[in-house]
Amino acid sequence: MSEGIVVRAGRGLYTVQTNNGRVLPCSLRGNLKKNLTYPESVNRRQRVEKAKKRRETDPLAVGDRVEVTEDETGRGVIEAVHPRRAALARRSGNERERQTMVANLELAVIVFAAAEPRPDLWKLDRFVVLAEDAELEILIVFNKADLASPEEIEEMAATYRRIGYSVLATSARTGEGIETLRAHLKDKISAFAGPSGAGKSSLLNAVQPGLALKTGDIGAVTHKGRHTTVAAELLALNFGGWVADTPGLRQVEFWDMDTDDVSCCFPEIAPLLGQCKFPDCRHRQEPGCAVPCRP
Ligand SMILES: Nc1nc2c(ncn2[C@@H]2O[C@H](COP(=O)(O)OP(=O)(O)OP(=O)(O)O)[C@@H](O)[C@H]2O)c(=O)[nH]1
Ligand SMILES: [Mg+2]
Ligand SMILES: [Zn+2]
Incomplete structure (x- = not known):
């Protein structure tokens, strides 16, 4: 039995990277599936509905820490799931149920361009509120520092630093701030969020060139409404840590926050x-x- 982390999840099939670096296609042990489902409901109709629902709402998400056994063919079976420390969830499509997007997520990296386009700080605040609501550690990144003056960036940064947030100026082009960004990402599960074109993919490529993420593609924007088939993935950082790559996370909106809760998310x-x-x-x-x- 070895310990690992779910790096890809979907439809009962998982990819687990074990602590000793092996990457295994895995299925879930049958009795485990049963234990992960919900207590029996009162009547048969509800039971049937829940059973149907179960097929859509995955009991495991990327970021879950698991115990796996491996067979001779190189396939794994997930035997146990460790309790989640935290989870970023959203209400799944038509149901009241919450769908976990990333389990054990720790850090939200909120990326805005320092210039071109000029950052919309109201919009930035919305990302911050969402991350606060999910109780994540927050790092605010002003990217494209090569296109703005240090004074301009510092003025924006100061507002957020005063509140207590970490703020970093980076340039995927010149490499400014990349080493510091690596230090923030090390040994954590993090997710990059921010508007299209801010340079999230470019930054990740600068952090780790091997990731070879596509940049400058506008395709992602046209798909932003299609939240139902979110294929989430954890990218392994070679210096330690994981980055959650989840299309639905890149451009977050308020999923289901009460207005009363919003104020509490401004420290x-x-x-x-x-x-x-x-x-x-x-x-x-x-x-x-x-x-x-x-x-
Ligand atoms: N000058 C400059 N350009 C940058 C920098 N980072 C990214 N860009 C450019 O900005 C554009 C958008 O970068 P992406 O990395 O694709 O942005 P993204 O945030 O991943 O966008 P989506 O995937 O659409 O959400 C690309 O043309 C990049 O070359 C930077 O630090 N400086
Ligand atoms: Mg991108
Ligand atoms: Zn008031």
């Missing part, structure tokens, strides 16, 4: 909640609002 606002005059304050210049305006 600079959270302590002030409850101090506004009106309990339903939206902190948009209402009278008696305790949240100062953004500079």
Whole structure:
């Protein structure tokens, strides 16, 4: 029996990379499948519905740590799944059920271009809120540093540093900041998010040239609405760590957050909640609002 991590998942078939570096196609031990499913529902109709649902909602996701046994033909069987420390999930298509996209995700790398196009900081905040909601560690990256002045970048960065976020200026072109980025990624499961064209794929290629990710392709944009068949994959970093490559993660939207929860995801606002005059304050210049305006 060896320990490993699920690097590809879908339709009952998994790829597991073991701790000693072997990559195995794996299936799930039958009784394990049963144990991973939900407690029996009250009536038969619900049972049938759940059984149908089960076929779509995968019990395992990339990032899950598992125990596998290997047979003579080089195929593996997943015998046990370790408890998840965290998971990035979203509501799956038509059902109330949540679909895990990446298990044990730790770090969100939020990539925006420092220039060309000019970063939309409101949009950046939306990514930050989503990552806060998922309780991820956050690294904000201003890429294309070669196209902006250090002063311009520092001005944007300062706002986020004051709140306590790590901010990094990088250039996939000149190599600026890449070594520091590697240090942030080391030994963690991370995911890159950010608008199309910010340079996420270029950065990953700079971090590890062997990844050979396609860049500058606009194909990804046209598919952004098709969330149902998200093929997630973990890319192994040769210095230690994993990057989750999940099309649905690159351009996140608010999946299912309550407006009340949103305020709590701003660390600079959270302590002030409850101090506004009106309990339903939206902190948009209402009278008696305790949240100062953004500079
Ligand atoms: N000047 C400059 N150009 C860059 C840099 N990084 C990326 N680019 C260019 O920006 C364009 C978009 O880069 P990608 O890496 O494909 O961007 P992406 O974020 O992966 O985009 P999607 O996959 O569509 O989400 C490409 O033409 C890159 O060559 C950089 O640091 N400096
Ligand atoms: Mg890309
Ligand atoms: Zn307020």
